[in-house]
Amino acid sequence: MTTHPVLIDGQWRPSTGKKFFHAVNPKTMEALPDQYPISPWSEIEEVLQAASRAADIVRHWPGSRFAEFLETYATMIEERAESLVAIAHLETGLAVQPRLKDVELPRTTNQLRQAAKAARDGSWAEPTIDTATNIRSILAPIGPVAVFGPNNFPYAYNGVVGGDFASAVAAGNPVIGKGHSLHPETTRLFAEIALKAAVATKMPNGFVQLIYRTSHDDGEKFVSHPLLGAVGYTGSRSAGTVLKTAADRVGKPIYLELSSINPVYLLPGALAERGAALAEQFSTSCLMGMGQFCTNPGLILMLAGPNTEEFIRLTVERFRAAPVGTLLGESVQKNLHDGIKTLVAHGATLLTGGSTGGGAGYSCQNTLLRVTGKQFIKSPEALQTEAFGNSSLVVVCESAEELLAATHGLEGNLTGSLYTAESGADDALYALIEPVVRQKVGRLLNDKMPTGVAVVASMNHGGPFPATGHPGFTAVGFPSSVRRFGMLQCYDNVRMARLPAALQDKNPTGSTWRRIDGNLTQSDVPAKT
């Protein structure tokens, strides 16, 4: 049995922790042989100090240095793709193809390269210069960033390679990755590659570090530590809110992605025009990857009527016919089953599924539940319990007024989808519902399921609480996701040679956008006349 070390200050070192955990193969429900340490506080403090030293060293490096690291890392990952796919499949049960190999890994290296581009360009930092007062400001590296990766994306959101990691590095910050306990070996392998890339591109020791787990108390101390600049967290609402409280108490920026059930409205005209196609789209979106996506459509809202009944009938058929895969782990199975029980306890009826099992290892039947609009309005909070996985709740409302009232009861979500008739028959209802949905979601979709998060500048993978902790930020999309990890630093009357390069008169790249005397420009500061 191998006991894995932690990555501290540029070295793989045996942990000083005395407690360990194993990963589990979710398909066999058997523990994998290797064990990983739970880091004690003294070790976390060492990590923080090493990260702080690294931050001091790189603070004024040009963006190109971080870009080189990110690009080298991406290339090295591609060279190790086979191992990464094999390990992640073993630990998570996610399909090798297309999911891990063809979708998530390319997305992850693409993110690293987009982050590199943002770092090299430097415009994300919004350099701003006022010549009359000689005041200049920029979003500078915020300090070491702790990134807590979730269970459901072993690559794209992983603490040592995912979107928060890439964004934090692009902003010029060292990262302390907190691996997820369901895929420690995948995370370890990324950290191994990251360290090689860091050495190859001459990043300082402590620029990328990895710990696997902490006690709950130490987690709270960690996210509120003075040496930490910010936190990125993707995971459960319960653990996330505990960390949020600890960080908020000391004004430490913490960016969270917590929970989202992603309401989908199928308005009557759309159902009349293309109900069968919608049943197919919805079933595919809801069951893909066993429904283990942050943007999984967990709530369908419709008006009562024969087309709605037909949609439901077709969907139940599809849910029954679709194969049941493997969930990420025992905790996911338990939370999903508990979630379904909570929905039933508050008046939802099972249309199909509802029991654990049905697939290899940890699994749960494809589950569809139904509830009346009246019932939803009565217990909005309980009926928005996230049943994370291959499950969804249909809300059937008797009238537009009831649909509107149910909508008013929605919590914050990452996404909200509205399907309407091509003919315009749903436009009045859209006009009634959309303004309410709009304020409750980060991304509003038309005629499209919410799964599938394009990594483009305009993406918002964010939304009001409890989807995230602040509705002004996105976790996906460059350069916008980078600014979360910048601290606004103003220089007032500071001598030219002491200014960061991006604030000196000469444009350091020749192409960085800066706001000079109120105007966006890529030029140098004009010479005084």
Next chain:
Amino acid sequence: MTTHPVLIDGQWRPSTGKKFFHAVNPKTMEALPDQYPISPWSEIEEVLQAASRAADIVRHWPGSRFAEFLETYATMIEERAESLVAIAHLETGLAVQPRLKDVELPRTTNQLRQAAKAARDGSWAEPTIDTATNIRSILAPIGPVAVFGPNNFPYAYNGVVGGDFASAVAAGNPVIGKGHSLHPETTRLFAEIALKAAVATKMPNGFVQLIYRTSHDDGEKFVSHPLLGAVGYTGSRSAGTVLKTAADRVGKPIYLELSSINPVYLLPGALAERGAALAEQFSTSCLMGMGQFCTNPGLILMLAGPNTEEFIRLTVERFRAAPVGTLLGESVQKNLHDGIKTLVAHGATLLTGGSTGGGAGYSCQNTLLRVTGKQFIKSPEALQTEAFGNSSLVVVCESAEELLAATHGLEGNLTGSLYTAESGADDALYALIEPVVRQKVGRLLNDKMPTGVAVVASMNHGGPFPATGHPGFTAVGFPSSVRRFGMLQCYDNVRMARLPAALQDKNPTGSTWRRIDGNLTQSDVPAKT
């Protein structure tokens, strides 16, 4: 005796509250005749509902509508300048000239006009369009904003006219102003003018509202209410952190400006070159307006030596010679005196002053304290107690190492100033100290006192906690301060006619900067070929 109404939903209405308070003339320490209500919860809820209705109405209005309101308001304020100055002088004791009439009121109308410009331009909202995926996003109005104004700026930070107000409106949000109890009549008069401007520019009822005071419990309910979009708060650290906790718990964005002692480093070469001039600069900055500025220099750090002693001697002389004015109120006098006592209790020595009185009404002697670097390092928290007013603490360190250690003990501040020799004699010490100071302050100054906050795009009136609640934002400077009140809203595959104007293919103003397919441009989306 007049009992003043509150401004709710476009109407001045008698409050339903049963409790009232009076303003006090700080120069006479006598209560002014009028009384103002403490609003009960039912009234606050009405205010929230009216603001929410107003938000629904204006959500998609072009920025020019908000600009017209802001500009009309600024003009109407100038027409009432005389009354505003007279009332604010009576309530706050601040000098009519230059302070209120020549400095703060022009700054305030200037802020409104700069906010108007940002609103009209629309670039602050960072419209972003990706044509290949047809995903588009923008910072949209976050919802009604509650603005809590502080005691020390009756105009420029006032809840119904100051910087947070202007920023929230420029972002397209209704504002609920919470007046400060030390200047209710000033605030009432602004609200009266704001209502006239709102009517003249056809803003909806409930776009600007005013309440004066709430119970502590209701304050917490208010800032965490589902109908509220965000909060801007400038005031004491104790009340601010209570509101922060309440808002954070439900993920409500709250932007705070809490406390700051604004360390000033006078390095040995600078003292040798121009010690007497520095004593004059520092005394002027520290005593101006009785030191009641967020950026007042409350902590001076120096190395021991004859020039340091001479600086202290000259400063004591100036502090003794300078007239003592009037503090804003009894609470300010009490907090200042308590702060001085705390500093003394933790090892600081009084060089001059220290007692209440010495001026008309509420006042305190100009106070200078001194402490050793060793003592400061031993009790950094207590010795950073904010003694808000005409008081400052000198820290004399024995060595560069001690100065560095003291610097490591600093909390987050709005500003940090470093004075160095023109000759370059202090450059090594600057290089040692600056990186540590830089991460702890929002604005770093060279050879300049921190008082005086220019309203320019590059200004950062912000900084790490406890100066503010998040180091990525500024409360002063357009357009940057506006983005605090935007919520990131993404539109995925949404039909063109349903998009906000700024995200449609045509650039709505012809000059708004948008990021289209990765490039910043003022052009329309190119027609498909």
